[in-house]
Amino acid sequence: MRTLLLAASAALALTLPLAAQETTKPTALAPSEIVAAAPKADWVAIPAEDLLVMTLAPDADGKPRVVVIQLLPAPFSQGWVHNIRLFARAKWYDGISVNRVQDNYVTQWGDPNYDNPEAKGKPKPLPEGLKVMGEAEYITRASRETVPSVWTEAGKFPFDEAITPFRSVRAGTVPSRFADPYTSMAGFAGGFPVGLAIEGTMAKRAVPTGPDIAWPTHCYGMVGVGRNYSPDTGSGAELYTVIGHAPRHLDRNIALVGRVIEGMEHLSSLPRGSGALGFYTAAEANKRTPILTVRVASDLPLAAQPKFEYLSTESGTFATYAEAIANRRDPFFITPAGGADICNIKVPVRRLADAK
Amino acid sequence: MRTLLLAASAALALTLPLAAQETTKPTALAPSEIVAAAPKADWVAIPAEDLLVMTLAPDADGKPRVVVIQLLPAPFSQGWVHNIRLFARAKWYDGISVNRVQDNYVTQWGDPNYDNPEAKGKPKPLPEGLKVMGEAEYITRASRETVPSVWTEAGKFPFDEAITPFRSVRAGTVPSRFADPYTSMAGFAGGFPVGLAIEGTMAKRAVPTGPDIAWPTHCYGMVGVGRNYSPDTGSGAELYTVIGHAPRHLDRNIALVGRVIEGMEHLSSLPRGSGALGFYTAAEANKRTPILTVRVASDLPLAAQPKFEYLSTESGTFATYAEAIANRRDPFFITPAGGADICNIKVPVRRLADAK
Numbered sequence: 001m002r003t004l005l006l007a008a009s010a011a012l013a014l015t016l017p018l019a020a021q022e023t024t025k026p027t028a029l030a031p032s033e034i035v036a037a038a039p040k041a042d043w044v045a046i047p048a049e050d051l052l053v054m055t056l057a058p059d060a061d062g063k064p065r066v067v068v069i070q071l072l073p074a075p076f077s078q079g080w081v082h083n084i085r086l087f088a089r090a091k092w093y094d095g096i097s098v099n100r101v102q103d104n105y106v107t108q109w110g111d112p113n114y115d116n117p118e119a120k121g122k123p124k125p126l127p128e129g130l131k132v133m134g135e136a137e138y139i140t141r142a143s144r145e146t147v148p149s150v151w152t153e154a155g156k157f158p159f160d161e162a163i164t165p166f167r168s169v170r171a172g173t174v175p176s177r178f179a180d181p182y183t184s185m186a187g188f189a190g191g192f193p194v195g196l197a198i199e200g201t202m203a204k205r206a207v208p209t210g211p212d213i214a215w216p217t218h219c220y221g222m223v224g225v226g227r228n229y230s231p232d233t234g235s236g237a238e239l240y241t242v243i244g245h246a247p248r249h250l251d252r253n254i255a256l257v258g259r260v261i262e263g264m265e266h267l268s269s270l271p272r273g274s275g276a277l278g279f280y281t282a283a284e285a286n287k288r289t290p291i292l293t294v295r296v297a298s299d300l301p302l303a304a305q306p307k308f309e310y311l312s313t314e315s316g317t318f319a320t321y322a323e324a325i326a327n328r329r330d331p332f333f334i335t336p337a338g339g340a341d342i343c344n345i346k347v348p349v350r351r352l353a354d355a356k
Numbered sequence: 357m358r359t360l361l362l363a364a365s366a367a368l369a370l371t372l373p374l375a376a377q378e379t380t381k382p383t384a385l386a387p388s389e390i391v392a393a394a395p396k397a398d399w400v401a402i403p404a405e406d407l408l409v410m411t412l413a414p415d416a417d418g419k420p421r422v423v424v425i426q427l428l429p430a431p432f433s434q435g436w437v438h439n440i441r442l443f444a445r446a447k448w449y450d451g452i453s454v455n456r457v458q459d460n461y462v463t464q465w466g467d468p469n470y471d472n473p474e475a476k477g478k479p480k481p482l483p484e485g486l487k488v489m490g491e492a493e494y495i496t497r498a499s500r501e502t503v504p505s506v507w508t509e510a511g512k513f514p515f516d517e518a519i520t521p522f523r524s525v526r527a528g529t530v531p532s533r534f535a536d537p538y539t540s541m542a543g544f545a546g547g548f549p550v551g552l553a554i555e556g557t558m559a560k561r562a563v564p565t566g567p568d569i570a571w572p573t574h575c576y577g578m579v580g581v582g583r584n585y586s587p588d589t590g591s592g593a594e595l596y597t598v599i600g601h602a603p604r605h606l607d608r609n610i611a612l613v614g615r616v617i618e619g620m621e622h623l624s625s626l627p628r629g630s631g632a633l634g635f636y637t638a639a640e641a642n643k644r645t646p647i648l649t650v651r652v653a654s655d656l657p658l659a660a661q662p663k664f665e666y667l668s669t670e671s672g673t674f675a676t677y678a679e680a681i682a683n684r685r686d687p688f689f690i691t692p693a694g695g696a697d698i699c700n701i702k703v704p705v706r707r708l709a710d711a712k
Contacts, residue, residue, distance in 0.1 A: 060416070103621045104576050135690055181536065181695040220460050220601045230690045245576045245601050245699050249684055252691040265459045265628040268600075272621040328605055334491055334586045335608040339537040341697070343601050 027320060030330040034321045035311060035348045042315040043350070044191065046070055046308045051297035052088060052258070053306065056098075056266055057290040065289075067263035068297075068306055069223055070349070072256065073190050075140045076216050079131030080225050080255045083236035085296050090127035092237070093294035098270060102278025104244030107267040108226055109291055110237055115228075118282040126237060133233050138252045139213045182248040186217070186342040188313035192259070193217045193342045195251055216256040219246045219343035221264050225255040243268040246343040261308060261349045307352040321348070383676060386686040390677045391667060391704045398671040399706070400547065402426055402664045407653035408444060408614070409662065412454075412622055413646040421645075423619035424653075424662055425579055426705070428612065429546050431496045432572050435487035436581050436611045439592035441652050446483040448593070449650035454626060458634025460600030463623040464582055465647055466593055471584075474638040482593060489589050494608045495569045538604040542573070542698040544669035548615070549573045549698045551607055572612040575602045575699035577620050581611040599624040602699040617664060617705045663708040677704070 027034060050073060056065040071081050087093055099116075100108035113119040180186035183195040194214045216222065219242065226238030233255055241260050260267065271287050273280040280287050297305045311318050326340040383390060406429060412421040427437050443449055455472075456464035469475040536542040539551040550570045572578065575598065582594030589611055597616055616623065627643050629636040636643050653661045667674050682696040 101625075103624055138691075181697045182693045183695075229687060246697070247700065248697060249681070249689070249693045249700065251693065253689050268459055269457075269625050269627055271625055325605070331585060333605070333609050335494075337538045337605045337607065339539075341537045341602070341604060344603065344605065 027324055028329040029324065030328075031321050031324045033330075034317065034324055038311055038315070038317040038348075042312050042317045043309040044312050046261075046310060046349075048298035048300075048305050048307075049085075049296060050258075051306060051308065052084070052294055053297055053300065054093075054263075054294045055292045057292060059266075065263065065266040067266055068261050068308070069258050070261045070308070070310075071258040072192065072216060076190065076192060076194070076214070077257070078137040078255065079133040080234070080236045080257050083130050084239075084257060086127060086129055087236055088294045088296050089299065091293070092124065092127050093291060096124075096291050097288040098267070098291070099273075099288055100240070100277065100279045101243070101270045101272045103272045105242075105247060105278065106240040107243050107270060108238065108240035109289075110226065110239065112288055114238070126235065130235050132235075133255065135231060135233060137233070138255060139215045141213065180342060182217075182251060188318070188342075188345075188347065189214065191310045191313050191347050193219055193345070193347070215252050217246070217342060218242055218248050218250045218254075218256065219259075219346075220244070221260045222256055223258045223260060224250070225257060227254060241267055246341075248343075262306075262351065309350055309352065311348040313347060318347075321345075383680055384685040385680065386684075387677050387680045389686075390673065390680055394667055394671070394673040394704075398668050398673045399665040400668050402617075402666060402705075404654035404656075404661050404663075405441075405652060406614075407662060407664065408440070408650055409653055409656065410449075410619075410650045411648045413648060415622075421619065421622040423622055424617050424664070425614050426617045426664070426666075427614040428548065428572060432546065432548060432550070432570075433613070434493040434611065435489040436590070436592045436613050439486050440595075440613060442483060442485055443592055444650045444652050445655065447649070448480065448483050449647060452480075452647050453644040454623070454647070455629075455644055456596070456633065456635045457599070457626045457628045459628045461598070461603060461634065462596040463599050463626060464594065464596035465645075466582065466595065468644055470594070482591065486591050488591075489611065491587060491589060493589070494611060495571045497569065536698060538573075538607060544674070544698075544701075544703065545570065547666045547669050547703050549575055549701070549703070571608050573602070573698060574598055574604050574606045574610075574612065575615075575702075576600070577616045578612055579614045579616060580606070581613060583610060597623055602697075604699075618662075618707065665706055665708065667704040669703060674703075677701075 029037070050071045052069040052071065054067040054069065056067065058064055071077060071084065096110055097112045098107060098109045099112050100106065111124050113121040114123040180195070183197050185196040187194060187196060193216065195217050196214050197212065218224070221241060223239055223241045225234035225236050226240055227234035236257065239257070241264070270289060271284075272278055273284060273287070275281040275284075311321070322340070322345050325345050327336040327338060329336060385393070406427045408425040408427060410423040410425065412423065414420050427433060427440065452466055453468045454463060454465045455468050456462070467480050469477040470479045536551070539553050541552040543550060543552060549572065551573050552570050553568065574580070577597060579595055579597045581590035581592050582596055583590035592613065595613070597620070626645060627640075628634055629640060629643070631637040631640075667677070678696070678701050681701050683692040683694060685692060
């Protein structure tokens with residue numbers, strides 16, 4: 001009973017639903033084993049320009065705490081990502097702190113003197129050259145050009161059923177597989193989880209015939225931009241990451257800019273703040289974790305640049321991996337779910353050892 | 357930009373989808389405000405026999421750490437809940453520890469010497485009188501008698517659309533509202549989130565016409581029973597709680613026994629273990645948090661018994677609350693989602709102040 005979840009390799013022979021046989025390669029391997037066996041060609045290098053290296057003050061034992069964030073790629077990156085590189089290059093983030101940790105929600109960092117009635121210092125002036133974005137930029141046009149995988153012909157795209165889950169219902173097959181409570185369609189593009197919809201249909205939730213707009217989704221570890229009331233959309237000076245169940249109601253209401261790909265535990269295990277919304281109170285000032293530096297990896301000396309790859313979300317391996325997550329056949333499981341939440345299909349990311 | 361999420365009270369006048377108008381009472385109040393205004397009659401007292409009070413060793417600052425767990429009520433409680441009361445009354449849990457903290461997954465506690473090759477001590481002998489459960493007990497028969505709310509006529513049950521999301525699709529209304537990736541239907545019963553299905557249909561995922569079996573779902577803070585390989589289902593000596601995105605693939609594969617209703621932050625913010633599956637290694641033995649005592653609240657002196665209530669999941673207030681979560685109209689939100697994940701509709705629980 002020591003083991004809650006094992007990744008063992010014994011093969012189980014199960015009869016699979018026809019739909020799964022047609023669209024994926026069913027396997028009794030655990031998802032982690034499928035990833036371990038992925039050919040090199042299925043891995044995509046993350047550009048150093050898209051990596052942020054955030055160094056927190058060492059922990060109570062004096063151990064270093066480094067967090068690596070992957071910034072969203074095109075077409076999902078918007079002006080906020082531009083701003084974040086600008087803040088980092090101006091060294092504006094150096095010396096800020098983690099100011100808010102709300103259980104089952106977010107850890108948030110920024111200038112501890114900004115908009116804080118209990119602050120003793122003055123807010124930092126913002127650097128010049130920041131872009132101002134509107135709410136329209138929370139979404140992206142999803143066309144064959146901007147989100148090609150969505151438009152791949154049926155049978156090739158790993159989530160052909162996810163993309164049209166309700167058409168599948170009508171055909172009488174796999175009704176709720178990859179159904180999503182927050183949008184008509186959900187899938188993956190460019191290594192990130194995305195919601196998809198025909199613009200203008202979300203209010204009525206009409207049955208869609210294909211995607212028109214896309215947006216990244218608030219899964220665990222995703223990084224977003226704190227803001228005040230609309231039409232403010234935030235500059236990027238204040239950032240947060242999700243440390244609980246995916247708050248998907250924030251999708252299309254706040255800008256996402258990337259995700260934590262290493263060191264998440266340094267942000268998720270911090271003491272929760274006892275103030276409103278999890279902010280640390282004045283009496284808890286000593287709990288604010290100092291952020292020493294934030295650097296764009298491409299600005300570091302070549303030997304110090306961390307190197308990461310993600311498993312292509314357009315690859316056959318990813319399709320097999322996602323199918324295995326939705327239908328666990330490795331020995332610990334007695335009842336496969338037959339579906340999966342998009343936030344439980346974590347895009348595999350690995351650090352290249354030779355760059356350590 | 358200090359504020360990521362506000363619970364403000366300004367009223368917004370929005371036109372609502374017809375379906376929402378018919379089945380709930382749409383409001384511009386924030387979900388927290390709806391709960392605050394609930395009439396006393398909508399709150400259900402949790403029996404002291406269903407409350408476990410778990411006292412951890414004080415934190416590094418010497419502050420007490422108390423966790424309160426609500427055990428599952430009938431018809432979802434099975435022999436594991438019986439065993440847990442038996443372990444507590446035998447004081448068997450006193451002196452065990454938190455042995456595993458895996459980021460975005462679980463915190464697990466039990467005998468640190470059980471099944472641990474690095475242990476220096478011997479495992480504790482188990483108390484007598486433990487029940488042995490089979491895998492059939494992961495599910496419950498859902499009939500009018502055992503899960504009455506599921507069978508309430510349409511329009512009264514808060515999740516009438518959730519219960520038949522795919523029938524709604526066919527009628528052309530609210531297609532994916534409360535759709536669930538893990539089962540045909542999801543809803544609430546007796547204060548807990550539950551999955552529902554017709555037995556035998558899960559493998560094929562056929563379109564359901566009504567529920568037949570029900571089971572509690574692995575949302576954030578739910579408490580379950582660690583086990584080894586099937587047919588072992590665990591005794592209750594080893595327990596875990598979910599500290600990340602809901603691992604719903606564990607539903608119907610592991611026994612759930614309740615949920616943390618107070619002090620969750622004491623389990624979710626612990627340092628992650630660096631061993632396999634988040635277990636603490638021998639070198640990290642000092643990170644194991646000692647559990648001093650675990651008591652059934654009804655065994656405490658009356659004045660020391662904590663008193664809690666939950667918002668009836670069969671009440672009109674709960675229906676309004678759930679609808680508001682799915683369609684946020686409070687001022688921070690510019691784009692309501694039009695749906696919600698069952699694990700984001702947290703059943704409100706409150707401690708009665710006079711019992712503090």
